[in-house]
Amino acid sequence: MSATALGATASQHRRQKDRRKLGENIAGWSFAGPATLVILGFSLIPMAWALALSFTDSDLMSPGRNVGLDNYRALLADPVFFQALRNTGLLLVLYIPSSLIAGLLVAVLLNRKVRGIGFYRTCFLVPYVVSATATGLLMGFVFDRDFGLVNGLLAKLGLPLQGLLSSPSQAMLVLTAIFFWTRFGFAVVIYLAAIQEISKEVLDAAAIDGAGAWARFRHIIVPSVRPMTIFLTVWGVIDALQFFDLVMTTTKGGPANATVTIVYYVWQLAFSFSTAGYGAAVAYALFAGTLVLIVAGLLLARRKGVTT
Template identity: 85%
Template sequence: MTSTATALSRASRHSTPPDRRRLADNITGWTFAGPATLIILGFSLVPMAWALALSFTDSDLMSPGRNVGLENYRALVADPVFHQALRNTALLLLLYLPASLAAGLAVAVLLNRKVRGIGFYRTCFLVPYVASATAAGLLMGYIFDRDFGLFNGLLVKLGLPAQGLLSSPSQAMLVLTVIFFWTRFGFSVVIYLAALQEISKEVVEAAAIDGAGRWATFRHVIVPSVRHMTVFLAVWGMIDVLQFFDLVMTTTKGGPANATVTIVYYVWQLAFTYFTAGYGAAVAYVLFVGTLVLIVAGMLLARRKGATR
């Protein structure tokens, strides 16, 4: 009886037209995915549309404000704090991204070995990434404090002069870059480590048989094999940098003298400190367009380089 029922079920399934089966599958899929999709779109597209409309007004978040057209966007050209925020964000991007990719791959290669306690070492590099950014900011703010910080205390014990660090306009952004690197590059290590474990051992052994040394194997086997992960991490890191906010908030609050103000922190200041939400929305949309352009350009460049190889 069971075999007969199974045969009838298969026969009825095969007798159903392909278009109807496809429609039934689509309906079933959207029944499960539809509610979550609507929620995600509601919490992303609706605020984006509202912020775009807000950028054309002089709203203070308390009142709708009046329509000022493109005045907010024109004001950005002559805004010195906006220009400073752009420079600070660009400096962070140039310092952090190459170092994160290079150090992430180097550490991943070292951790891709079967040695005693390797799981503990891998966890040590991941902990700063999964730790609370607020906690990390407060901790690092204490370590790099000019007067009572551990870092300056160590310098004094070594007979070196104390530094301004987070209180110095010339050093604060560099210190924040170091802190940001410490909290984020563990993600690159994990992603690269997963990619390295997918490389066939036969390929590495074949390179060794052909006489390739460690550097040649790294350059001609490992680096090309993880190229797609490098593109992903470059895009991910770029987004991380352009959204840099939490460490600034918990350490320097944009100071001293706007030396560490970033684009996102400036948007927050405009909206919730100065209550110029319309102008803040304009800055946010400039950031959105700039981020989109950089991501698309990076992906096209990576695709072109991949096609020429």
């Protein structure tokens, strides 16, 4: 075959390959395109609108006038905003470590071949999938100061009754405990999946070499699930910073703003106080803080050589 014929054949193959690739791209975008438009419509466009809103004094009923950076300057002198920051920070500090530690320990216990293990695993996941509204209403009854089950039990034991959700010093701690109970099941599932990926031969070899249960946990399991720990930390930070539903269904931010969180405060500003422009500024302050925390965590993980 001549060089000219070979060149024509190669050119024809390239054109056929390009047509197949174009057809695959068209088919792919025909499936992904609608979902992409939905994401753009319900995520990016509202974000851009909220950013523009944060520079106005709009009440959502009218466009409002442009106030520049006044809303952001007002944050620095807003005591309720700083109270919401403290409440949200307390939730983060208490929830993240406890959910990681408890999630890993429970996952290790559930990684056993015992009768009814599937039922036990389901029990830890159920609180995570139950409606937050239903959970909030139930826990509002359980921790009620006057008629709740907790104070009823304390009274039977002869112990002093507690304020619980009605106490400014206890309410946020109680909500954190409820939040932990409803969310740490997700960490259990993720850790359990990661542990089951660890080679049984490695664990058996360590046991033959004399490593006890604690040594195997510390030197094999913990390092093996470290990428999942980074993922769960990032996920937990996002989850905790968006804490809203339990506050809405139990304390409504009270007593005396003791349980106001950032997201609940944004909701109050926009829909209760008719200061949507200022609420948008608070929301973007939350967005900036969340972004900084996540980026810092990922950079720290990369510096330590951990990938997710």
